Amino acid sequence: MTTAPGTFNPRKPMTPDGQTYHGDHAYAFYQIPVDARKLPIVMWHGAGQFSKTWETTADGREGFQNIFLRRHYGVYLIDQPRRGDAGRSMVETTIKPTPDEQLWFNQFRIGLWPNYFNGVQVAQDAQTREQFFRAMTPNTGPFDMGVVSDGVSALFDKIGPGILFTHSQGGGPGWLTAIKNEKVKAIVAFEPGSSFVFAEGEVPEAIPSAFDTVQGAAVPMEQFMALTRIPILILYGDNIPERAVDLPAQDSWRARLKMARLWRDAVNRHGGDVRLIHLPEIGIKGNTHFPMSDLNNVQIADLVSQFLKEKQLD
Template sequence: MKKLLDKLKDIRTNSCKAVFIALLLTGSAIFAQKIKKNEPLVIAEQGSFAVGGTIIQNEGTFDPYKPTPSGQTFRGDHAYVFYQVPEKAHKYPLIMWHGIGQFSKTFETTPDGGEGYQNIFLRRKFSVYLIDQPRRGNAGRSTAAAIINPIPDEQQWFDTFRIGVWPKYFEGVQFAKDTATLNQYFRSMVPNIGPIDIKVNTDAVSALFNKIGPAILLTHSHSGGMGWLTAIKNQNVKAIVSYEPGSGFLFPEGEVPAPIASSAGPLEASAVPMKDFMELTKIPIVIYYGDNIPEKPSDNPGADGWRARLAMARLWRDAVNKKGGDVTVVHLPEAGLKGNTHFPFSDLNNIQVADLMSGWLKEKGLDK
């Protein structure tokens, strides 16, 4: 497996090589050095902490000599955060929030062993904060009871995350087709420990923004909708980059569009007071969707849900921009990036996907 991973790394390095060739067409002595190996990361500071959460306080008095739950406490429902600050970091950190069934790993090493957004944006001089949302992964101490069963579900994720239609991969998909990659991909999931609670999650992430100050929020899939809610709660959210937001599009009361039908079920939007909605017009927002989203209704529910979500994202963009907002929706194939799955930031071409995001950050003056 190690050999295979090394081989995949070579492929990835070679695709980086192409980028460097493009960048260094005029020729340079540092060229050979650049393509040989990644430069080291120079990290001014790194660490982890819990943020937000609540406390259960049992009645009674604790007896150290005959301990029972009486009089004891239980802290839970916090988020867990691992952060790294590179030397000479830009002003605004990037806060990265995983999607459904995922945790911070989603931004770390890619399934095929390449560098994920954590390393890519550290190299681009952003401080990077990776979240495990409450009741997930390293933030697993939940104040709600949980029953967790190992129900086989991987083939369904393969389809819903648009790698292909099991067992076939999409032609040209940006996902390595070896079994070691698939193994790492499926092992990057963790269960919810207790119900997903939107308020608990957005409270914890808002607490993070209170702690660290103004920053850029990057969301994925299920955290997309929670990202809009967090921006309404906390003005330290200075911009949002959202990869494939899956649900929770917020419209002003009375202006909510009809549900969009799909074979994955109807996609409904939600209502918020106009005052809250207007918060979303005050920050730049970019939304990216990958490839292999059907243009017309399809009986493949894994893929068809994304047709509805992309359509809803465009309705939402128009609604926010009509009120003076700054929302951009990018369907990656239209921007020349083909074959992306539901996880563009960890796909084989994630350097190019990151380049697109870097261009947008630059355009909005967010990379100073």
């Protein structure tokens, strides 16, 4: 919250003098079912996305919001600070409508524009594609890992213990939220992006890709150890090459998956409980960057439910 210098004059209301401004909060929409399980699930979107990630899918099926409500979990959907309904940013920004949808089509591993991957778990009609493109909304302020993790941590302070689902760019600040707030009792990270935190002195070499360079971030050992105290499940979908390719979209995910494996090993080496599932390795094929809304999202939900049951979080 900021206050402009001066004194508010009700006869000059358009002048900021003495007026306040609240911002950089997260926004959450929640539903608690009858006979709810003990721990609710907080679902956090990725880059360019908002709560819609978890709502009805682009082709009109139920998403993880309804699927997990039906499974008797309370469900909180977040818009992180400076995104969507949490648009009131404390930092000025300019939003430009720059055409970028073919970038996302490829980056989200739906295919190689204009072609879909063979067997991809996505409906291929024009209306679905349009709905998918429209399920984006811009940042209304600079993306800031500290601000967004503070916002989500404040939500956990308000609602108490819960399970955190993150997607993509939400992965990195998701780890920070668990470090900040012990009310985060487990994390299920869908295709976490480039930001993984390691203990100081243990950050692995950066991994270059045709898109960018994936570089681990260092935190004090004490903070890192917080991540060893909760069960963590990480899922990655299909069409991620194991060897370097010159296509930025796919190669970026090769580098991210590689860093995620190093991170799993680092956390587990310190006594943690991280499981990483690359879905094709267990026979689940065709998933994009959005396993929670792909055609087989009930199968993915089953996998997650099984994990929550195994960890006695259900």
